[in-house]
Amino acid sequence: MKNILKDQRGSILPMFAVVVTLVIMLAAVAVDFARYALVSEKLQTAGDSAATAAAMSAKRYVKLLINPGEELSICCGDDGCSTCCIGCGGPFEVIGREDDLLDSEGYKRYCCGCGCPTPELLDRWVEYENNGAEARAAAQMFFDLNKPREMDSAAGGDSYISSLRLTNDRSDPVYPSVVVKTQGKMKTVMMNFMDRMYPDTNLSELGASRCSQGGSFYYDLNGKWHRAAAEGCN
Incomplete structure (x- = not known):
């Protein structure tokens, strides 16, 4: 009878050790994957901020048909001469930035007197x-400001913009x-021991x-927002 009990105790201990090991492994996986999900969302946020900053750096351009109007001249008649305005040429097209030509009325530089x-x-x-170049610089700056600290080199990790597409x-x-x-x-915290056990x-x-997309919007000729761009993160 004593031998049977000893045999049972002897078989329970290895089983207990296996169970404890499995519990620790499952806990390690749960902890690190919870961290992974959180850090991945931070990486998504950093990418979103980079894409938005790059998109907002776009400049709006316009093509205008400018009638130069009239220029100041001297007109003479039976009653003498006086200043007058006469035509100074036909209309022509000008391309430039909207904030200059329209917002700041820069088109007036092409007008006659x-x-x-x-x-x-x-x-x-x-x-x-x-x-x-400006879009890429803005994207990098905002990515660096928002990238997860868990993926910093100081934490044993790494993160970067792998590609930036604009056209x-x-x-x-x-x-x-x-x-x-x-x-x-990112470096794992709890799963490291599994890597040591099983290299x-x-x-x-x-x-x-992760993939992010930021849109640049502007009004079309009818005063409506331009259509949204197609999905670029397929």
């Missing part, structure tokens, strides 16, 4: 100037918007990738 009527708006669009091609379905893709990795599992870090 007696002034000219309000120009006709022929077209309106947005551009990412300098081949998107001035108005026929492109994602125009006018900026698509930012991000990647990052091939590579559970010392978890990686994530």
